Amino acid sequence: MLELKNISFSAESENGKKQILKNVSLKIDEGFVVITGPNGGGKSTLAKVIAGIITPDEGQILLNGEDITNLTITERAKKGISFAFQQPVRFKGITVHDLISLAAGQDISVGDACAYLSQVGLCARDYINREVNTSLSGGELKRIEIATVLARGTSVSLFDEPEAGIDLWSFNNLIKVFEKMHDTLGGSIIIISHQERILNIADKVIVVANGEIKEQGKKDDILPSLLGKADIACKVLTANCEE
Amino acid sequence: MEIKELELLKMIADIDGTPAGAYNIRANGTLASRSITENVNIKEKDGAPGIEILIKPNTKGEKIHIPVIISESGLRETVYNDFIIGDNCDVTIVAGCGIHNCGSEESRHDGIHTFFVGKNAKVKYVEKHLGEGDGKGERNMNPTTVVNIAEGGYMEMETTQIKGIDNTKRVTKARLQKDATLIVHEKLMTHKKQYAETDFEVDLDGENSSANVVSRSVAKDNSSQLFLSTINGNNICSGHTECDAIIMDDAHVSAVPKITANHIDASLIHEAAIGKIAGEQLIKLMTLGLTEQQAEEQIVNGFLK
Numbered sequence: 063m064l065e066l067k068n069i070s071f072s073a074e075s076e077n078g079k080k081q082i083l084k085n086v087s088l089k090i091d092e093g094f095v096v097i098t099g100p101n102g103g104g105k106s107t108l109a110k111v112i113a114g115i116i117t118p119d120e121g122q123i124l125l126n127g128e129d130i131t132n133l134t135i136t137e138r139a140k141k142g143i144s145f146a147f148q149q150p151v152r153f154k155g156i157t158v159h160d161l162i163s164l165a166a167g168q169d170i171s172v173g174d175a176c177a178y179l180s181q182v183g184l185c186a187r188d189y190i191n192r193e194v195n196t197s198l199s200g201g202e203l204k205r206i207e208i209a210t211v212l213a214r215g216t217s218v219s220l221f222d223e224p225e226a227g228i229d230l231w232s233f234n235n236l237i238k239v240f241e242k243m244h245d246t247l248g249g250s251i252i253i254i255s256h257q258e259r260i261l262n263i264a265d266k267v268i269v270v271a272n273g274e275i276k277e278q279g280k281k282d283d284i285l286p287s288l289l290g291k292a293d294i295a296c297k298v299l300t301a302n303c304e305e
Numbered sequence: 306m307e308i309k310e311l312e313l314l315k316m317i318a319d320i321d322g323t324p325a326g327a328y329n330i331r332a333n334g335t336l337a338s339r340s341i342t343e344n345v346n347i348k349e350k351d352g353a354p355g356i357e358i359l360i361k362p363n364t365k366g367e368k369i370h371i372p373v374i375i376s377e378s379g380l381r382e383t384v385y386n387d388f389i390i391g392d393n394c395d396v397t398i399v400a401g402c403g404i405h406n407c408g409s410e411e412s413r414h415d416g417i418h419t420f421f422v423g424k425n426a427k428v429k430y431v432e433k434h435l436g437e438g439d440g441k442g443e444r445n446m447n448p449t450t451v452v453n454i455a456e457g458g459y460m461e462m463e464t465t466q467i468k469g470i471d472n473t474k475r476v477t478k479a480r481l482q483k484d485a486t487l488i489v490h491e492k493l494m495t496h497k498k499q500y501a502e503t504d505f506e507v508d509l510d511g512e513n514s515s516a517n518v519v520s521r522s523v524a525k526d527n528s529s530q531l532f533l534s535t536i537n538g539n540n541i542c543s544g545h546t547e548c549d550a551i552i553m554d555d556a557h558v559s560a561v562p563k564i565t566a567n568h569i570d571a572s573l574i575h576e577a578a579i580g581k582i583a584g585e586q587l588i589k590l591m592t593l594g595l596t597e598q599q600a601e602e603q604i605v606n607g608f609l610k
Contacts, residue, residue: 115588139594151589154549155521155607164603165593210593 064090064218064250069111069121082107083118084273090218093265094244095252096281098288103271105254106148109220112252113145114138125218142217142249146210148226150203152195158206159190165210178209181242183235201232208239217249225257237263261285306332309405310374317401317433318372328370329356331384333377345369345396355385355417358398362391362423372401373416378408378442383415392423392455401433404444404469413445420450422485425457432462436469443471450477454485456511461488466501467609468494474502481542483511491520492609495528495556505534509542509571518546523605524556532560538571547576551608 071083083104097105110116112123114135123131130138153161162175176186182205192198194206204224211219224240225233237259243251244263253260261267267284269277277284306314310332314320320330327345330337341347344364350357358369371386390396406412422428436444446466454460458481466473479487487507495501507516516536524530536544548560562575582604590600 113592115592135588135591136594136596139592143592145592147585147589151583151585153586153604153607155610156603160603160607164590164595167594214593 063092063124063126064112064252065124066108066112067122067124069108069118069123071107071111071116071118082273083111086121086270086273086275088268088275088278090250090252090266092248092250094240094263095250095266095268096261096264097252097254097268097270098256098261099270099276104273105270106222108270109145109222109252109254112218113143113220115145139214139216144211144214144216144219146207146219146221146224148222148224148254150194150200150207152198152203154193154195156194157191158194161194161206161210162213165213167214170213175213178213179206181212182206182209182239184209201228204228204232205236205239208236212243212247215247219243219247219249219251221251221253221255223254223256225255225260233257258289306337307376310376313374313376313403313405313435313437314372317374317403317435318370318399320370320372324368324370326368326370327358329358330370331373333375334380334382342367347371350385350387353385354383355387358386358388360388360390360394360396363393364391365395368397368399370399372399372403373414374403374405375412375414376405378406378412378438378440379410381411381413383417385417386419388418388420390420390422390426390428392426394423394426394428396427397429397431399431401431401435402446402448403435404438404446406436406438406442406444407440408442409440411443411445413443413447415447415449417449418451420452420454420460422452422454422458422460424455426455427459428461430460430462432464434464434466434470434473436471438469444469445472446470447474448476452477452479452487454479454481454487454514456483456485458482459486459488461490463490465492465609466494467492468496470495470499470501472500474504476504477506479505479507479516481507481509481511481514481516483513485511485514487516487518489516489518489520491518491522493520493522493530494605494609495522495524495526495530497526497528499528500530501528502531503533505536505546507536507544507546508539509537509544510539511542512540513542514540515543516545518544520548521550521608522548522558523551523553523609524558525553527555529557530559532558532577533563534561534575535563535565536573536575538564538566538568538573540568541570542568542572544571544573545576546574548578549576549608550579551605552579552581
C-alpha cells in the first residue's frame with residue numbers, strides 16, 4: 063500500500079512562491095486509481111512526488127509501511143515504483159528494444175520485447191529496432207512509454223496524463239490497453255487523467271484541485287456527483303474549457 | 306606479437322587469430338604480416354612508405370584488413386596507402402590504428418589513405434582509432450582520407466575514435482562523379498585534455514551524386530572538439546551534413562558546417578546541434594532503476610552506437 067502523509071510542496075513562480083500541494087494525505091491500495099481535477103491543481107506534481115522526481119517540502123511517503131520519503135528516484139524504482147511521463151522522452155541512438163530491455167532490467171529477447179509492444183497495440187516488428195526519437199509519432203512514443211511500465215511489472219505504476227497529445231484513434235487503443243491492464247496487471251495502477259473513459263475504468267477516483275484532495279472514493283460514489291456538477295465536470299474532463 | 310598488441314588488433318580491427326582473406330598488419334613501423342588473395346593484391350608503395358591495395362574488378366564479398374599498431378613509445382610515422390578498387394566490386398575494408406604508449410615520448414601515426422573507387426563499385430570502409438597505455442607520452446593520430454568515386458560508385462565510411470587519443474586532426478576529402486554516393490558516419494569521444502578536429506570536404510561534381518556526412522560526438526572533461534564540414538554542390542546533386550554533439554563537464558565543442566551550391570539544382574542541407582544530456586533523459590532512465598551514472602553511460606553509449 064502507498065500512503066502519503068501531509069505532503070506539501072511549493073515552487074517558484076513569477077509572483078513569488080506558489081504552494082502546489084497543501085498538506086495532502088491519502089492512501090492507495092491495490093487497484094486502478096484515477097487522479098483527476100483541473101489543470102494546475104497539483105495532480106502531476108503529486109505523481110512526481112511519489113516517483114521521487116520532486117522532493118516535497120514537508121510530509122512523508124510510505125510504501126508498504128516503509129518510509130521512502132528520502133529515497134532517490136532510482137531507489138524508489140528499485141522498490142517497485144514506475145512512472146510513465148506525460149511527454150515521453152526521446153533518445154538518439156537508444157532503440158525501442160534497448161529501452162524495453164532497460165525497463166525489464168535485463169537483456170530481453172526480441173520476442174519478449176515484441177510481446178510488450180503488442181500489448182500496447184503496436185505492430186512490434188516494425189518498431190523494435192527503431193530509435194526512440196523523432197522518427198516516432200507522439201502516439202507511438204506514448205504507447206512505448208506504457209510498454210516500459212509493463213516491462214517493469216512493478217507494484218506501483220504511475221501514468222501522467224497518458225491521453226495527452228495523441229489522436230482519437232490512438233486514444234481508443236490506449237483505452238483498450240488500460241482496460242486490459244485493469245484486468246491483468248497487479249498492484250496499484252495510478253493514472254492522472256481528465257478523460258471520462260479512463261475515469262470509467264477506475265476502481266477509485268481522487269479529485270485534486272488547488273493543491274488539495276477535494277474528493278476521493280469509489281468510482282460509483284464519486285463520478286455521479288463529479289459529472290453532475292457541470293462546471294467542475296467541464297474543468298475536469300476538458301481541462302481547458304475555461305479558455 | 307605480444308599480448309597487448311594482439312589485444313589492440315582485436316579492438317581496432319576485430320582480428321582474433323589469422324584473418325580470412327587479404328590483410329596487411331603493420332606493427333611499430335614495419336610489416337608484421339601480409340596475405341593476398343586471387344582478387345586482392347597488396348604491395349609496397351613506390352617512393353614512399355605505405356602500401357597499395359589493388360582489388361580486381363568484379364570482386365565481391367571480400368573483406369580486407371589493414372590495421373596498424375604502435376607499442377613503441379616515441380615512434381612517429383607517416384604512411385601513404387592507396388586503394389584501387391576495380392569496377393563493379395563489392396568489398397569491405399577494415400582499417401584502424403591502435404597506439405599503446407607506456408613511455409614518456411609522443412607516439413604518432415599519420416595515415417594518408419587515398420581511395421579510387423571504380424565505376425559501380427561498392428565499398429564499406431571501417432576505421433577505428435584507439436589509444437591506451439599509462440605513459441605520459443602523447444598518443445596522436447592524424448588520418449587523411451582522400452576519396453575519388455567514379456560513376457555509379459558507392460562508398461560508406463564508418464569511422465570511430467572512442468578513447469585514448471590525445472590529439473587528432475581527421476581530414477576527409479571526397480570527389481564524386483555521376484550517380485556516385487558517399488555515406489559517412491563518424492563517432493568520436495574525447496576525454497581529459499584531448500583535442501579532436503574533424504574536417505570534411507565533399508565535392509559533388511557529378512550529376513545525381515549524393516553525400517550524407519553525419520558526425521556524432523561526445524566531449525568530456527576538459528577536452529575540445531572542432532567539427533568542420535563543407536559540401537560543394539557543383540551539379541544536380543543532394544548533400545546533407547550533420548554534427549550532433551553532447552557536451553559534458555568543462556569541454557568545448559565547435560561545429561562549423563558549410564554548404565555551397567554552385568548549380569541551380571543542387572539540394573544541400575546542414576544541421577548542427579550541441580547540448581548537454583537532457584535532465585529528463587536521465588530522470589526517465591532513473592525511473593527504470595538505473596543510477597544517474599548508469600543512465601549517463603547508457604545515453605552516451607547509445608548516442609555513439
